[in-house]
Amino acid sequence: MSRKRDISAEAGARVTMHQIAKRANVSLGTVSHVINETATVRKELKQRVVDAIEDLGYHPNQLSRGLRLNKTSLIGMIIPDITNPFFPAVVRGVEDIAYKNSYRLMLCNADNDPAKEAAYFNDLRSFLAAGILIIPSLNSTIAWKHAMPPMVCVDRRLKGWKGDSVTVANADGGYLAGKHLTEMGHRQIGIISGPSNLANAGDRLAGFLKALGEAGVSLSSEYVQEAQFDRAGGYSSAMRLLNLLPRPTALFAASDLMAIGALSAIRASKLRCPDEVSLISFDALDITELTDPAVTGIFQPGYQLGYTAGKLLLDRVDGLDLPGRDIVLKTELKVRDSVSRLLVMADK
Amino acid sequence: MSRKRDISAEAGARVTMHQIAKRANVSLGTVSHVINETATVRKELKQRVVDAIEDLGYHPNQLSRGLRLNKTSLIGMIIPDITNPFFPAVVRGVEDIAYKNSYRLMLCNADNDPAKEAAYFNDLRSFLAAGILIIPSLNSTIAWKHAMPPMVCVDRRLKGWKGDSVTVANADGGYLAGKHLTEMGHRQIGIISGPSNLANAGDRLAGFLKALGEAGVSLSSEYVQEAQFDRAGGYSSAMRLLNLLPRPTALFAASDLMAIGALSAIRASKLRCPDEVSLISFDALDITELTDPAVTGIFQPGYQLGYTAGKLLLDRVDGLDLPGRDIVLKTELKVRDSVSRLLVMADK
DNA sequence: TTGTAGGCGTTATCAG
DNA sequence: CTGATAACGCCTACAA
Numbered sequence: 001m002s003r004k005r006d007i008s009a010e011a012g013a014r015v016t017m018h019q020i021a022k023r024a025n026v027s028l029g030t031v032s033h034v035i036n037e038t039a040t041v042r043k044e045l046k047q048r049v050v051d052a053i054e055d056l057g058y059h060p061n062q063l064s065r066g067l068r069l070n071k072t073s074l075i076g077m078i079i080p081d082i083t084n085p086f087f088p089a090v091v092r093g094v095e096d097i098a099y100k101n102s103y104r105l106m107l108c109n110a111d112n113d114p115a116k117e118a119a120y121f122n123d124l125r126s127f128l129a130a131g132i133l134i135i136p137s138l139n140s141t142i143a144w145k146h147a148m149p150p151m152v153c154v155d156r157r158l159k160g161w162k163g164d165s166v167t168v169a170n171a172d173g174g175y176l177a178g179k180h181l182t183e184m185g186h187r188q189i190g191i192i193s194g195p196s197n198l199a200n201a202g203d204r205l206a207g208f209l210k211a212l213g214e215a216g217v218s219l220s221s222e223y224v225q226e227a228q229f230d231r232a233g234g235y236s237s238a239m240r241l242l243n244l245l246p247r248p249t250a251l252f253a254a255s256d257l258m259a260i261g262a263l264s265a266i267r268a269s270k271l272r273c274p275d276e277v278s279l280i281s282f283d284a285l286d287i288t289e290l291t292d293p294a295v296t297g298i299f300q301p302g303y304q305l306g307y308t309a310g311k312l313l314l315d316r317v318d319g320l321d322l323p324g325r326d327i328v329l330k331t332e333l334k335v336r337d338s339v340s341r342l343l344v345m346a347d348k
Numbered sequence: 349m350s351r352k353r354d355i356s357a358e359a360g361a362r363v364t365m366h367q368i369a370k371r372a373n374v375s376l377g378t379v380s381h382v383i384n385e386t387a388t389v390r391k392e393l394k395q396r397v398v399d400a401i402e403d404l405g406y407h408p409n410q411l412s413r414g415l416r417l418n419k420t421s422l423i424g425m426i427i428p429d430i431t432n433p434f435f436p437a438v439v440r441g442v443e444d445i446a447y448k449n450s451y452r453l454m455l456c457n458a459d460n461d462p463a464k465e466a467a468y469f470n471d472l473r474s475f476l477a478a479g480i481l482i483i484p485s486l487n488s489t490i491a492w493k494h495a496m497p498p499m500v501c502v503d504r505r506l507k508g509w510k511g512d513s514v515t516v517a518n519a520d521g522g523y524l525a526g527k528h529l530t531e532m533g534h535r536q537i538g539i540i541s542g543p544s545n546l547a548n549a550g551d552r553l554a555g556f557l558k559a560l561g562e563a564g565v566s567l568s569s570e571y572v573q574e575a576q577f578d579r580a581g582g583y584s585s586a587m588r589l590l591n592l593l594p595r596p597t598a599l600f601a602a603s604d605l606m607a608i609g610a611l612s613a614i615r616a617s618k619l620r621c622p623d624e625v626s627l628i629s630f631d632a633l634d635i636t637e638l639t640d641p642a643v644t645g646i647f648q649p650g651y652q653l654g655y656t657a658g659k660l661l662l663d664r665v666d667g668l669d670l671p672g673r674d675i676v677l678k679t680e681l682k683v684r685d686s687v688s689r690l691l692v693m694a695d696k
Numbered sequence: 697t698t699g700t701a702g703g704c705g706t707t708a709t710c711a712g
Numbered sequence: 713c714t715g716a717t718a719a720c721g722c723c724t725a726c727a728a
Contacts, residue, residue, distance in 0.1 A: 014473070016721060027699045032723060042697065057493070062474040063420070064721035067411045067704050074475075082439055088430045095430075095457050099464065104471050107455035109443050116447065123452050125362070126410040127422075145405070231634075260638055286579075290608050292640025364705060375715040380707060390713065412705035415720050 015058040023056065024048040035060065066128050071149075075103045075313065076124035078117060080137040082109040084229070084257060085285050086302055087135065090154060093306025094133055101314055103130060110137045118142060125149065131313040133306075134158065138195055138228075150316030154309040156200050163324045164316065166309040170203035171210075173298040173331035177280050178211025180296070180333055181250050185342030186278060187217050190241035190248035191224045192234055192258050201229075204254050204282055223248065227258065234261025242269050242277070249278060249342060256283035259295050274340035284334040294336035301329050363406040371404065372396040383408065414476050419497075423451045423661065424472035425481040426465060430457040432577070432605060433633050434650055435483065438502060441654025442481055449662055451478060462489045473497065479661040481654075482506070486543060498664030502657040504548050511672045512664065514657040518551035519558075521646040521679035525628050526559025528644070528681055529598050533690030534626060535565050538589035538596035539572045540582055540606050549577075552602050552630055571596065575606065582609025590617050590625070597626060597690060604631035607643050622688035632682045642684035649677050 021031045026045055033039040034049045041049070052058070066072035075098045079087045095105050106129065110117035117137045124132055125148070132151040136142065136158050144162070153165040181189060191208065194201025205224070212219065225240055227233030234253055241248055242265060251266075253259035259281035266273045273279055273293060281288060281297035288295035308327055369379045374393055381387040382397045389397070400406070414420035423446045427435045443453050454477065458465035465485045472480055479498040484490065484506050492510070501513040529537060539556065542549025553572070560567065573588055575581030582601055589596055590613060599614075601607035607629035614621045621627055621641060629636060629645035636643035656675055 017723095018721080028722085029699055029701095029724080030697090033698085036723080038724080039697075045698085059470050059474050061415070061476070061721050062471070063411045063415045063476055064704085065723080067409070067415055067706090067720090068722050068724090070704070072411070072475075082436045082443075083433075085431075085433060088436060091430055091457065095459075104468070105456070107457075108453070109439065109455075111443075120452070122407050123410065126407050127420075128409070128411055263638065287635050287638075290611065290635075290639045292638070366705080376706090377708085377715050377717090378713090381714085384707080386708080387713070393714085409705050412720085413707080415704090415722090416706045416708085418720070 014061065015056045016061070017058075019056060020049060020052045020058055024052040070128065071130055072128050073103050074106050074124075074127060074129045075131050075133065075310070076106045076108065076120075076127075076129040077133040078108045078110050078120050078124070078137075079135045080110050080112045080117075082107075085287060086256070086283055086300070089285075089302030090135065090306035090309075093303040093308070094310040095306075097307050097310035097314065103314070103317075112137045114139050114141045131317045133309055133313055138198065150313055152309050152313045152316070155305060156198060161324075164309075164312045164326070165324070166305055166312065166327045166329065167200075168300045168305065168329045169331050170200050171207035173282060173300070174204035174207025174209075175211045176207075176331060176333045177204075177252055177282065177298050178208040179215075180335075180339065181252065181278070181280055182211060182215035182217060184250075184278070184339055186250040187215075188246055188249050189217065189219060189223065190238075190244070190251045191219070192237040192241070192251060192253045192262060193224060193226050194229050194254040194258075196226055201226075201254055208252055229255045230257045231261035231264075234258030235265045236261075238262035238265035239269070242266070242271065247277075249276075250339065251277060251279050253279065253281045256281050256285045256288045256295070256297065259283075259288060259297065260291065263291055263295070274338050278339040280339055284332075289336065293338045295338045296336045297334055299332045299334045301331075304329055362409065363404045364409070365406070367404060368397060368400045368406050372400040418476065419478055420476050421451050422454050422472075422475060422477045423479050423481065423658070424454045424456065424468075424475075424477040425483075426456045426458050426468050426472070427483045428458050428460045428465075428485040430455075433635060434604070434631055434648070437633070437650030438483065438654035438657075441651040441656070442658040443654075445655050445658035445662065451662070451665075458485045460485045462487050466490060479665045481657055481661055486546065498661055500657050500661045500664070503653060504546060509672075512657075512660045512674070513672070514653055514660060514675045514677065515548075516648045516653065516677045517679050518548050519555035521630060521648070522552035522555025522557075523559045524555075524679060524681045525552075525600055525630065525646050526556040527563075528683075528687065529600065529626070529628055530559060530563035530565060532598075532626070532687055534598040534687075535563075536594050536597050537565065537567060537571065538586075538592065538599045539567070540585040540589070540599060540601045540610060541572060541574050542577050542602040542606075544574055549574075549602055556600055577603045578605045579609035579612075582606030583613045584609075586610035586613035587617070590614065590619065595625075597624075598687065599625060599627045601627065601629045604629050604633045604636045604643070604645065607631075607636060607645065608639065611639055611643070622686050626687040628687055632680075637684065641686045643686045644684045645682055647680045647682045649679075652677055 017031045021028045031049055034041050034046050098105050108120035131149050135155045153161050157165050193205045225237035227237040253262050266277050271277050281295050284297035284299035365379045369376045382389050382394050446453050456468035483503045501509050505513050541553045573585035575585040599610055601610050614625050619625050629643045632645035632647035
C-alpha cells in the first residue's frame, strides 16, 4: 500500500483504465474493448464508460500500451541540423503525413555529430518507434542492425543502405546549374562543393562538371573548393576562389547557406554581384530570394521530400514487404538575379 | 509459448535483460543492479554482465523503464511553427541543455493550430514526458491540468500561467526600436504589429509607442496595422501603410518575417529602402543581415531563451518546489542598413 | 456480451 | 552481495 502511494503521488500520476472501470461499474476488459472497439459492448455500458472517460479526463498511457503492443505510434526523425532552413521544410512534409495518420513525430537534431546521431537512433529504437526517418549526418556511423523498425533514408542515403530512400536528382540539378552558367556565357567558373564523402555533394559536382564538359569548359583543380554545407564554408571557399587568377566570372555554390556565405565574400572583396561575379546555388529556399541580389539556384522540393518519405515509411509500418524503393524527386532551375550574361569575353 | 513467439517475432523485437541474465549466468536483479549501479556487484559477475550486454547489443527498453518509474527521460517541446527561423534557434538551446543532462527532446510542431497543439500536449503527457516546454500557439487552449508534469512557457506566456516562464523584454525592445527611429529623425511612422491577442505583440507595440510619445510623436490609428507574424502579413500591412498620406518615412515590423514581407512591399511599390522608406524590425536573425538592405532590428536571444528555459525545466524535473519564476531576457539594438537619418523634414 | 488473468521489460523490495 | 518476486498500465485469449 505504501509503495503504491509513493509512486502514484509523483507528478505524473494519471487516470488509469482501472479508475474508469470502477466508476463505470464495469470490468477492465470492457473498458479496453470500448476504447479499442475490439468487441461490441452493450450500448448502455458503453455510454457509462465513455462518460467516465470524459469525466475523469482519461488518456491511455502510451508506455504501457506500447510495451504491450511492442510498438508505439511514434515516428522518429533524425536530422543533421535544425538551423539549416532546408531541413525544417522536410520536417513539415513528414509531419503532415504522419499527423494525418495519427502518428506523432519525435524529432531529433543530431547537430552533425555522429555520436549524437547514434545516441538518438538507439533511443528511438528503445522507445519502440513505429518507424524511423533519417537524414544522415556527415560521417554517419548508423548501420543496419538486427531487428530494426522500418526506416527510410531522406535526402542522403546511408552508406550501403538497401532499404527505401527518397532523394532529389542531385546530378540533374548540378547539370542544370552548369548548363545555365555556360549558356550565359561563363567559362571561367569557381565551384564551392560540399563534403566529398557525401554522395549528395559528389552528385551535384559531377552533374555540374558534365554540363561544363559538354560546353567545352574544363577547370583546373584549384577552381574546385570543398567545404561544409554552411555559411562559413561558403565564405572561405569563395574567398579562395576570388583570389585566383584569372578570377572566375561565376561561382557555383552547392547549397544556399554556402551561397549566402559566398555573397558575403563577394561583398567583402569589393566585387559586385552579378556584374563582376555571378552566383548560382542549390536549394533555392525562400531566404535566397531576398538577398542582395536574389540568388539564382536549383530548387529542391523539401516539403515533397518529407511527405514522400513519410508515405514510404508508413507503408512499411503497415507491413508492406517489398524490396527497397528509391524515389528521386526532380529539381528545377529558378532564375533570379545573381547570374549575368557575359556578352564580350575579354580573354577571347 | 506460441503467444510469446508471436510477439517477439515482430519487427521491433529486441534483446532484453532476461537474455543478458541468462548469458551472464546471473539473475535478473543482478543485471539491473549493474546497469543502474544500484548495488555493488562482485567484480567478476559484473564483468560477465557487461560483456553480455556488449555481445548482444542490449539497450534498455525505455517503455518498460518509463512504465515502472512513472516517468521517462523525454523532454517534450511544442513550438508553433518550425519554418519560422526564430524557433529553431530556441530549440537548439533547449536541445543542448537537455542532451547534456541525458534527456531527449521530443519536438512537436503545432503549426499554429490549437487542436494540433492540444493533441501533442496530451500525447506528451501520455508518454510520461519528464517535462514540457511550450511556446504557445496563437489561440492556445492549453490550460493547467491536474497532475501535470513540470512545464515552462517559452517566449510567450500561456493565458493565466502561474508557473515558470522565460521571455524576452518585448516592451523594452519595442522602446529601443521607437527610440532609434525618432532619434534618426523619423516622425511619420507606420507600424506592422503582431496579433493583438498575443502579449508579445502588445508589449512590443506599447514599448514602441512609448518611445514615440516621449519624442512627441503621435500616430493616428490607420498607421498601426495588425497582422500575422509572417511574410504575408508583413507584405499586406506594408502595402496598406505605404499608400497612406502622408506616406510614412519609416516602418516598424514586429518580426523579421514581417520585415522581409515589408521589404518586398517596398520594392513592389518602387520605393527605395532606406532612402525613401526606412525599416526597423524585431528578431534580428541572421537572415535579415543578408537582405537588401540589411535590416536594422532588435535582437532577441533565441538560443539563450531555449537554454534558460531548459534549465528551469530541469530544475523542476529534479523536484525543485518554488513559486513560479519569470525570467526576462534583454534585447539589443542591432544597427544595420535599413534606417536612414532624416536631415531635413519637408513638413517642418 | 462481459469478465478474468497473464505477461510485455523494467525496477525495487526484501529475504537469503 | 545476490536472486526471487511483485508491481507499473494495458491488451487479449479464453472462460463464463
